[in-house]
Amino acid sequence: xxxxxxxxxxxxxxxxxxxxxxxxxxxxxxxxxxxxxxxxxxxxxxxxxxxxxxxxxxxxxxxxxxxxxxxxxxxxxxxxxxxxxxxxxxxxxxxxxxxxxxxxxxxxxxxxxxxxxxxxxxxxxxxxxxxxxxxxxxxxxxxxxxxxxxxxxxxxxxxxxxxxxxxxxxxxxxxxxxxxxxxxxxxxxxxxxxxxxxxxxxxxxxxxxxxxxx
Numbered sequence: 409x410x411x412x413x414x415x416x417x418x419x420x421x422x423x424x425x426x427x428x429x430x431x432x433x434x435x436x437x438x439x440x441x442x443x444x445x446x447x448x449x450x451x452x453x454x455x456x457x458x459x460x461x462x463x464x465x466x467x468x469x470x471x472x473x474x475x476x477x478x479x480x481x482x483x484x485x486x487x488x489x490x491x492x493x494x495x496x497x498x499x500x501x502x503x504x505x506x507x508x509x510x511x512x513x514x515x516x517x518x519x520x521x522x523x524x525x526x527x528x529x530x531x532x533x534x535x536x537x538x539x540x541x542x543x544x545x546x547x548x549x550x551x552x553x554x555x556x557x558x559x560x561x562x563x564x565x566x567x568x569x570x571x572x573x574x575x576x577x578x579x580x581x582x583x584x585x586x587x588x589x590x591x592x593x594x595x596x597x598x599x600x601x602x603x604x605x606x607x608x609x610x611x612x613x614x615x616x617x618x619x620x621x622x
Contacts, residue, residue, distance in 0.1 A: 413425060413426065413427050413428075414426050414428075416447055416458075416462065418445065418462055418466065418469065419463070419466065422445075423445075424437075424444075424445035424446065424447050424462070425444065425445070425446045425447070426446075426447045426449065426458070427446060427447070427448050427449070428449055428450070428451040428453070429448065429449075429450065429451060430450075430451045432448055432449065432450045432451075433450060434450070435447070435448065435449050435450075435453065435457075435458065435461045436448045437462070437465055437468075437469065439469070439472050439473065439476070443473060443476060443477075445469065447461075447462060480613075490610075490611075490614045491504055491614060491618055494507075495618070501618035501619060502618070502619075504618055505538075505556065505615070505618045505619070508556055508557060508559060508560060509536055509556045511559045512536050512554065512555075512556050512557070512558050512559040513534070513536045515558075515559050515566065516534055516536065516554045516558065516559075516566075516570065517534055519566065519567065519570050520534060520552065520570050520574065523567075523570055523571055523574055523593070524574055524577075526593070527571075527574055527575075527577075527578075527589075527593060529574055529577040529578060530550060530577065531546075531550045531551070531552050531574065531577060532549055532550040532551045532552075533551050533552070534551075534552045534553075534554065535551065535552070535553040535554070536553075536554055536555075536556050537553050537554075537555065537556060538555070538556050538557075538615060539553070539555050540612075541612070542555065543555045543558060543569045543604060543608065544558070544569045544570070544572060544573040545573065546573040546574070546576035546577065546580075548580060550577060552573050552574075554569065554570070554573075555569075556615070557611050557612070557614070557615050560611060560614075561603075561604075561607075561611065562603075564596075564600060565600050565603055565604065567594065568590075568594050568597055568600035568601070568604075569604075571590060571593045571594050571597075572590055572597075575589040575590050575593070
């Protein structure tokens with residue numbers, strides 16, 4: 409449980425969010441995907457010790473931010489190339505996004521119905537959305553959401569995402585029992601998870617490029 413949140417100035421880096429928690433026992437620094445910095449600390453930890461900890465981590469923070477920016481630049485250049493031809497052909501990124509959305513909906517509806525029958529589960533409606541970081545979600549009511557770029561990924565990856573969300577109809581958590589259900593339907597799920605972690609950001613960046621070329 410987080411009790412307090414305030415702004416902390418880091419010399420040579422800038423502002424960071426300081427979060428104090430009664431449950432936390434140690435100090436840590438989190439750098440979010442957007443470059444935001446969060447310092448986590450126990451609620452009663454002396455401020456001078458927090459400041460000293462952050463000072464000792466300044467080089468690490470700067471190096472991490474630099475690497476994140478370099479990777480963002482690489483992703484931007486690569487994502488610009490992915491849809492360049494399709495944007496020229498369609499006339500705008502918006503039209504390409506709509507083409508992809510229709511394809512994803514058709515494939516997601518067909519695949520979800522097939523996998524649900526195999527797994528013996530039910531679900532409610534399916535939504536196709538431009539989510540910022542997630543590839544799928546399942547609500548407690550059984551409503552499923554899938555990222556509109558899902559159909560652009562290899563088909564086995566799309567299958568994994570759909571299986572993952574349908575397994576939440578059996579286990580609404582990420583417990584060992586949940587992953588056992590995933591493994592039953594997708595024995596190679598670990599490789600598919602790794603693909604999303606490594607390659608997923610490129611496709612999310614590509615979606616942003618489509619938005620910019622409206």
